[in-house]
Amino acid sequence: MKVATRRAQARAATRRASVRARLPGNTPGVRGLRRAFVALAACGALASGAGAHADELTGTLKKIHDDGTIALGVREASIPFSYFDGKRTVGYSQAIAMEIVDEIRKTLGMPQLRVHEVTVTSSNRTPMLLNNQIDFECGSTTHTVERENVAAFSNSFFQYAVRMIARNNSGISDFADLAGKPVVTTAGTSDERLLRSLNTDKRLNMRISSARDHQEAFSALKDGRAVAFVMDEPIVYGFKATDPHPDEFVVTGTPLGYEVYACMFRKGDEPFRALVNRVIARSQTSGDAERLYRQWFTQPIPPYGINLNFPLSDANRALFAHPNDRALD
Structure with a gap:
């Protein structure tokens, strides 16, 4: 009872x-x-x-209340945001997701509410959300104006540039150097759209392939199937830092654009949006978000104790001071 x-x-x-x-x-x-x-x-x-x-409950909160479970979308290899460390899902945005889980438990008065983690990829995360297979996800999902047509987004929790990672000895320093060469990105990402637009606009004739997930894309670079992996700057820094031979790689290129990560949930659910934004804004304005950032970007992280050495940018500092849910594209 x-x-x-x-x-x-x-x-x-x-x-x-x-x-x-x-x-x-x-x-x-x-x-x-x-x-x-x-x-x-x-x-x-x-x-x-x-x-x-x-x-009185509606939308996602009612579904969670009735199910007795929160279906949380998580990533396997979005280091250091949401990834599996060999024992459990960890990361910067995973920590934010668990703060939201705690707020849901308090709001519903259900302290023992279970969390069911569902692994998602860049390609299937939106369909799984719309099909009610997940209730929300906070991984490394870019908030874009186009995606607002099908899903809703929280206050942003990270701002970044889109760049690329290549081998040090490849002679590649900017996107013009990719002309006529094989390049990889991750399917279903905003980066894929930016890269294909660049290829068309600049007539670079890149041979672009789209991998299922970030790990598969980085493997294509390592195996020589691509000369560069175009992706969000913190993601490629994460792969560089955690590779056994980090000095063999370089993160380079004039940014293709600047974007933001946010949690994603179903459209038209104002009570859930208010709850999620309340958690994120409270963390950012209290200083907790900056402490969380230091934990995952400037200190050793699991499972190998690697330090990404990716200091807080002025853009992220400004975001924390003024929480908002605006897309940058």
Whole structure:
């Protein structure tokens, strides 16, 4: 039996006792009247208790309440945002996701609410959200104006540039050097769109391939199937730092653009949007977000104790000072 239901029944019992105390006599007519008053009192108590609270829930919060589970989308290899360290899912944005989970538990009054982690990729995360296979995800998803047509986004939690990683001895320093060469990116990302637009606009004739996920894309670079991996700057820095031979790679290129990461959830769900934004804004303006950033970008991270040495940028510092949910494209 749920705690909220027990509380509602206790209030009903108190109200019944109060009604009995006020009803005089013990005649059959009075006893019938007493039973009627007691029934009405009980209904009133339940209507003003947990039942009303549950009935007021809508959208994602109602789904989570009814399911008794939060379906959280997570990534396998978006270092250092959301990735599997050999034991569990960890990372900068995973920590933000768990803060949101805690807020959901408090809001619903369900401290033992379970979390079911569902692995998503850049290609399937949106369909899985729309099909109710996940309730929300905070990985490395770019908030773009185009994506607002199908999903909703929280306050941004990270701003970055789109660049590339290449081998040190490749002679590649900027995107013009990729003309006529094989280049890899990750399918379903905003980076893929930017790269293909660049290829068309500048007539570079790059041979672009789109990998299933970031790990597969970086493997294509390492195996020589591509001369560069175009992706979000912090992602490629993560692969460089965690590779056994980091000095063999360089992050380079004039930024193709600047974008922001945000949590993604279903459109038209204002109560859930307000909850998520409240958590992110509170963290950013309190200084907690900057401490979390230092933990994942300037200190050793699991599983190998590698330090990305990626200091907080002025753009991210400004974002933390003024939380917002604006796309940059």
